[in-house]
Amino acid sequence: MxxxxxxxxxxxxxxxxxxxxxxxxxxxxxxxxxxxxxxxxxxxxxxxxxxxxxxxxxxxxxxxxxxxxxxxxxxxxxxxxxxxxxxxxxxxxxxxxxxxxxxxxxxxxxxxxxxxxxxxxxxxxxxxxxxxxxxxxxxxxxxxxxxxxxxxxxxxxxxxxxxxxxxxxxxxxxxxxxxxxxxxxxxxxxxxxxxxxxxxxVRHTSRKRAERAEEIFGGQELIPGMIHYGEGSNVHVTGSTHLANGMRDVTTPHVHDELIRRIYKKIDSGREDIVRIETDTVANGKSRVGVISYGASARPARGAVKAARAEGKNIDFLRLISIWPFARKQVAEFSRDLDLILVPEMNLGQMSREIERFVDCKVIAVPKIGGVPHTVDEIHQVIMEAVS
Amino acid sequence: MSEPRHRLMDFVREEIMPHRFCSGCGCGTVLNAFTNAVEGLGLDSAEMVCVSGIGCSSWIPSPYFRADTLHTTHGRPIAFATGVKILRPDLTVVVIAGDGDVAGIGGNHLIHAARRNIDLSVFMVNNMIYGMTGGQVAPTTPAGVVTTTTPHSNVEPPFRVADLVVAAGASYVARWTTYHVFPLLESMQNAIKRKGFSFIEIMSQCPENYGRRIGLRTGIDFLKQFKEQALRVEKANGMSEEELKDRIVIGKLCDKERPEYVSELHRITREQVDKLKKEMGGAA
Amino acid sequence: MYTSLLERHRRGRKLIEITENLCKGCEICIEFCPLKVFEKSDKLNRKGYYLPVVTDEDLCVGCRLCELLCPEFAIIITNE
Missing domain, CATH: 3.40.50.970 (Thiamin diphosphate (ThDP)-binding fold, Pyr/PP domains)
Incomplete structure (x- = not known):
């Protein structure tokens, strides 16, 4: 709008x-x-x-x-x-x-x-x-x-x-x-x-609108348009399983199957549009160790990568800006020539598991909890241990 | 010979009638009274949004009443309706939901909406039980009743929900039963017309999952009992707790003007917009 | 908005229509009609509910209590 x-x-x-x-x-x-x-x-x-x-x-x-x-x-x-x-x-x-x-x-x-x-x-x-x-x-x-x-x-x-x-x-x-x-x-x-x-x-994406109330929850479109309240269309919105016109059908197996698969697929199909990452890699193929991080953890992580590079170590870095849907293709590409990926995160290893699912190399979480972010030194030390 | 068509079919989603309420259920009578009220007010369904929760009575607007409808999660219809009303104050927003929704799981939203005095009409259909899930005790079930989750009898006293809403600050509060259909209909119209938070507690019957446990096997049994228990609020004033035991106080419990929440919010926004306009010398 | 019953009665004949396939046989109309216009019939509708039947249409004053109490929109009263 x-x-x-x-x-x-x-x-x-x-x-x-x-x-x-x-x-x-x-x-x-x-x-x-x-x-x-x-x-x-x-x-x-x-x-x-x-x-x-x-x-x-x-x-x-x-x-x-x-x-x-x-x-x-x-x-x-x-x-x-x-x-x-x-x-x-x-x-x-x-x-x-x-x-x-x-x-x-x-x-x-x-x-x-x-x-x-x-x-x-x-x-x-x-x-x-x-x-x-x-x-x-x-x-x-x-x-x-x-x-x-x-x-x-x-x-x-x-x-x-x-x-x-x-x-x-x-x-x-x-x-x-x-x-x-x-x-x-x-x-x-x-x-x-x-x-x-x-x-x-400042750019603005407009919300897609539907013409017919019969198709605001499906029909031909993977992502249907909306009709808003007060437009005289008697829109029916429910959290129950529903048909394309919004009316409940909680008993027909294929109605639920089709609805949920479509809702799932609309985001999967937009993965490449949604995924946002930032990479900082050393000239192709030289690195054996990479670091993937996000949010606050990505700041000391990047500092540690810089410090390691200053000591002559080739370390690749990737920051996840989009978390979900997961940047599976980009992370797989990033990992191609790596032997090891380190994942600093302020939990006991949540995204590191997701990363593990899509790469062939070893993935090691660098977890930290306790309310204080990683320091550059902490991550730097792990990197140096990894490369040696 | 084709069947006669009720004029109020214009107000319901006719293609899915007859509705699925049990024989003798009060929800059908509430739907009947509500459509009559809307017809009488001359409201166009394009100017209405009906919001409901989870439970039998939430089916009154969703799917049966033909208007924009928001069938929400259990207990939250008033909170969802708040978002609708703030953005579209010009629309008539009506919440129809049960005692479990409105006074049980969603009780907090009810008292806060009344405190804010947001211009919603909430029609709470009180069947004194969790009917859809099979007859479990509700916060409105009388003490001493055996339900599926109080098999040794209910030890909790019930909420008098309408009185609670009066205390919380609503503009308009009434209590009626599904026997008192004419005053109920008129009360619904007054509630919709009253700017501010309006609440009607509608004592209703569930012969299937409540009545058969307390010896009221049919809708008729319930309506007879409602008729007997009903006591006009004018007569009830000044009566003792003991005298009011087992009575249903019916009538208008309050009707007053208070500043309305959504208008106040919009007033603040207007003031802030104007202030910035002035600051910027009227530039767009 | 509701004129007195007597006035309505004076206005003339009332037409009572029952939409048979909406009826669920709850008998609320039979029980609560102040003038006992309905009685239970032995006629079943499609869903197997016993339908009410009008005994004497002339008894009806057109108060519409049955129409409004009916949970099914199955009764239509027309004041002709």
Missing amino acids: ALDDNKKRYINHHGGKTYFLLGDEACAYGAIYAGCDFFAGYPITPASEVAELIAEELPKAGGICIQMEDELASMAAIVGAAWTGARSMTATSGPGFSLMQENIGYAIMTETPCVIVNVQRSGPSTGQATKPAQGDMLQARWGTHGDHNIIALAPNSAQECFDLMQDCFDLADTYRTPVILLMDGEIGHIRESVVMPELSS
Whole structure:
């Protein structure tokens, strides 16, 4: 959908300026730039600053921000809003993300575009409430029950928090699915310079619209268009298994089979469009050791690779910007000439297992938990041990 | 000879009628009253969004009532409806769901929606049981009743949900039964017309999964009992707990004007937009 | 909006129609009609429910209680 005058005015007001922002705050500005109309959330460290800045700024751009009674309600409200045509989002952290899972499943099943920011913190349960972690990588993938697919992106700087919000909203509309911005507490609370783009460089993907209410959940299209509420089409939206016209059919095996496979396939088929990676490799074939990381962990990981290279070691580096769908082809290519891949991550080895599935070389996790990110030295030491 | 066609078929998804409610179930009567109310108000279904949860009574709007429909997760219809109403304040947003949804798993959303005074109409069909799942105890089941999950009798007192919603700050609250169809219909119209949070607790019958456990085997048995138990709120005022035991207080419990949540939110947004406009010298 | 019963009665004949295949035989109409216009018949509909039958249409004052209580939209009262 096109940006309306209120949003354009807001962007004109900020465009071209550079702010010194928390990752959380950058994410909030990014959302407004992306045309977010509605935010519903519930306070939780380390994600509260997203809600606080959005509450301050979104009304200036013509949007509305509310605080709900809990995360279940927040997730519910943004799905309701999305069916009126709004771009809607919420932001939370681990415990709240757990509470949202059922309604994230609802958004998947009803093919509702919306964005969920998860600023990951140490868990399970209350864990180290204020400390960062990357323990929800697989919860983002498989958190809600039943077969499904998901899109998740992981920024590693305040600027990227800003930039990826645009991608999140565009992907949500393109694929008609919830999209997760999988931040971590370290990135959420990092404070860095963020360049606010000019209006002329802000692009917008429009949500695909359907002509007939009979085909908003299937029909001929892999990704059907939407019809919004209030357009006189008597749209029926349900989390139960349904036909292309939205009417429930929970007993016919092939109806469920076809619906779930299509919802699964629409994201799989977009893998190459969705996948975002960044590589930094030494001239072809020279490296035997590679490092793959993402989010906050990718920062010391990259530092350690640099340090090792300074000592004459050939180390390749890949950063996953998209987490789900997994960059299986790109990671397989990256691994082709390697004997070993090291995966620093702030968990006990979640993405390293996924990487292992798609490469022939050895994969070793470099886990760290406890609420403090890896240091460059820690990862450097592991690299040096590996190459020797 | 072709069968006669009810005029209210215009308001339901006729192609899937007859509905699947059991014989004598109150949900059909609530659907009947609701369609009558909508017809009487002259509302166009294109101006309505119906939101429901999980349970038999959630089938009243989803799929039967013909309008934009959001059939949500269990307990959350009011929260989903909040998102719809904020973005489209011009639409009439009605939640129809059961006591399990609205007062059980979703009780928190109910009291907060009432506190905010958001312009929704919530019609809670209270059959005093989890009917769809086979007759388990609900937060509205009277004490002493045997259900599938209280086989040795229920020791919990039930919620008086309408009173709870009055206390939480709703604009309009009423309680009726499926026997009192004419006042129920009128009350539904008043609830929809009232700007702010409106709530009607509709005592309803589930002969299959509740009635047969308490000796009320048919819809008729229930309606007779509702008729006997019903006590006008005007008469009930001042009566003791003991006197009100086993009675259903019917009527309008409150009807007042309070600032409405969505209008207030939009007011703030308008003010903030205008402020930025001014700051930027009226530039677009 | 609801005119008095007497006034309605004065207006003339009432037409009671029963949509047989919507009826689920709950007998609420039979029980609660203030003038006992209906009685149970031995006629079954397609789904095997015993249908109500109108005993004497002239008894009906057109109050529409049955129409509104009916959970099935199976009764139509027309005030002619």
